Amino acid sequence: MQQFDRPSSVKAQQTNHNKPSSPAFEYGVDVSFPMHHAPVSTNYAWLPHNQQPNADIPDEYKDMPVQPLGDMQSKYENYIQGCVDYYNKDGKNKGERCITTERDRLAMSLRQPQSMYNYTQMGYTKIRAPDHVFRLLKEFWEKNKHRETLERWAVGNVYTNHWESPSYMVSVENEALDGGGYVLKQHIWNAARDTIEEWTGYKQAECSLYGIRVYKEGAILAPHVDRLPLVSSAIINVDQDVDEPWPLEVIGHDGIARNVTMEPGDLVLYESHSILHGRPFPLKGRFMANVFIHFEPTQKIGGESEYTGDLPPYLIPGSPEEARWRSSNPHGHKLLNQQQPGTTGSTxxxxxxxxxxxxxxxxxxxxxxxxxxxxxxxxxxxxxxxxxxxxxxxxxxxxxxxxxxxxxxxxxxxxxxxxxxxxxxxxxxxxxxxxxxxxxxxxxxxxxxxxx
CATH class of the missing domain: 1.25.40.20 (Ankyrin repeat-containing domain)
Incomplete structure (x- = not known):
């Protein structure tokens, strides 16, 4: 697993990621976890045709990436079966929804990235969160971490193994918590927006701020891309108690998987609409607590607005995603934070x-x-x-x-x-x-x- 040094600025981090050091072995999609297709690769590195340079490749392994991580397929099968068993127990008979959700995850992970404009060379980078924002988050966390509540997931959702390792919330939006509510949320918005605008070169509109989500021991986060309009995103690691790093695996724009480790106070910027990201290896330790911040780009800094009211500026016309997007947005593109009369009463x-x-x-x-x-x-x-x-x-x-x-x-x-x-x-x-x-x-x- 590749780890990156932590530079002091966005530009410094971009420089490091433009020339990443080579990991011990390289792999891409469908190796650690199915991302475009299931099953995961079983083309193990120790098989004879991978050991001998001129050996013939058996038909069953042609076009299958080499698998350097071991038997990930069995782990994946156990993951999905765990969801099915959980939602079939006590006569619920809803396990089929796990299969449906998994098909949707794979289809979107294949279709959406190829349909998107990207705004950075690698698609992700890691820096330190602004000191004042991390201090506010840390203070909020220390005051409220013992008041976590169970996070609710839709029936059959396979994005985390919540049936085995439930996740919890200490929401920064919860005004019932000490220090929670609008002011804290706005401080996070403002700091993240400035950082992402510097990184992408584009003005950003607020979309979603979620967390603090608390993952527990054994947690897995299936690799995925975020649904539109979540495009330019950030993760802040607020706190953790782990026995070993629990890396965020990202598939960069170069198609190579890299594992980015995070310490408390680290901030990962990523183009969540096109960068496959997840944590496919189980968390070893007590917990990790993260905040997720999402924006959509509106216009190049110093340039004209790219908002047309038709397609969003980050969706490629004629791409596989366009028809699907239009069916869900028959009236064209509207910024998520663009308030309309009659919805919030704003003018x-x-x-x-x-x-x-x-x-x-x-x-x-x-x-x-x-x-x-x-x-x-x-x-x-x-x-x-x-x-x-x-x-x-x-x-x-x-x-x-x-x-x-x-x-x-x-x-x-x-x-x-x-x-x-x-x-x-x-x-x-x-x-x-x-x-x-x-x-x-x-x-x-x-x-x-x-x-x-």
Whole structure:
């Protein structure tokens, strides 16, 4: 298993991965675990035709990759049978769903990568997570790790062996946990976005943030690609107690499998829409705790938007995935984080303020002045979106047009939010205070009814 040194920056890591050192043996798909086809390779390295340079290859082994890892087929058969037995027990008779899910996993793993545009040379890299974000995650984990809850998987799901080694959750989104909720989630989003944009050279839109997921002893994660629109992704290793490294196996754009080991605080960036990734070797130890962060690219940094409303920019026209994608998206491509009226109650003013698009926001408010204090289902107004973004021009425009400077949301008043998201931005705080802003915390943190 190949391990990589840990450089100090994204660019340094990219340099290392462009020229990876050669492992003791190389292999690709369908060796450690079925990825494109089942069964896994049984073309063992010790067979005579693999030992003798000029030996004839028996028909059953032609076009089958050499298997240097031993009898992985028996392990795979036991894996799938474990799922079938679990969902057939007690008269459930739902084990067939394991077979169906497995077929879908293999089909998507073969079809999707060849249908995607890629944004980096190797498709993955490893760096250290930003210190302040890892510190927040670590503090949250230490306060709440004893409050983990069982992670629920759909019947017949084969992506982990949850029937044998259940996984657990300590969700950063859970406001019932100490320090959990929107603020922590947004800190993670912001740090990951900046890092991924530097790595890919593309602006990124938020898609999904999941975790902390806690894998336990014996856990296996089947190699897979992520469903669209999860394209540009990151894994942060929050904590672990292992007897030996539990590597993340990735199949790079060069088709070669490499095993990337992670210590707490490590961050792996990967193009999850096209890079096969998993942990096909059982975890030896007590646990590993990870957070998963996903984005989709929107436009080249400094370039024009590639969003057309038809196909997403990362899907190759005419590819095997196009017809399938269109059948699931008959109205064309919409960014997952693009809020639509009637879904969250947000308006175009919310969206433009959140993106810092001053001229578009000014024009929209000229035509739709009544939207200035429109609230979405989370009680946010466009001003709150502007505060989160931190764009002074947009914030001043909203205030000039009559935005309520002390409108409280579940995350506090605008001034409270400014101190939360932009603690060192004195210009922003001074602007708000000059307009009469007061520091009101979220209702759950003790603001009196009279203050609100």
């Amino acid at each position: 175009k003013a919310h969206m433009l303020a959140a993106r810092g698009q001053y001229e578009d926001l000014r024009q929209f408010l000229n035509e739709n002045p009544d939207s200035i204090n429109a609230r979405d289902k989370n009680d946010w107004m466009p001003l709150h979106e502007g505060i989160r973004k931190g764009d002074l021009d947009c914030i001043e425009l909203l205030l000039d047009r009559g935005a309520e400077v002390n409108a409280v949301t579940p995350h506090g008043s605008p001034l409270y939010m400014a101190q939360t998201f932009h603690a060192g931005n004195k210009a922003l705080q001074q602007l708000l205070e000059s307009r009469g802003a007061k520091l009101y915390p979220p209702p759950s943190k003790g603001a009196s009814e009279g203050e609100l």
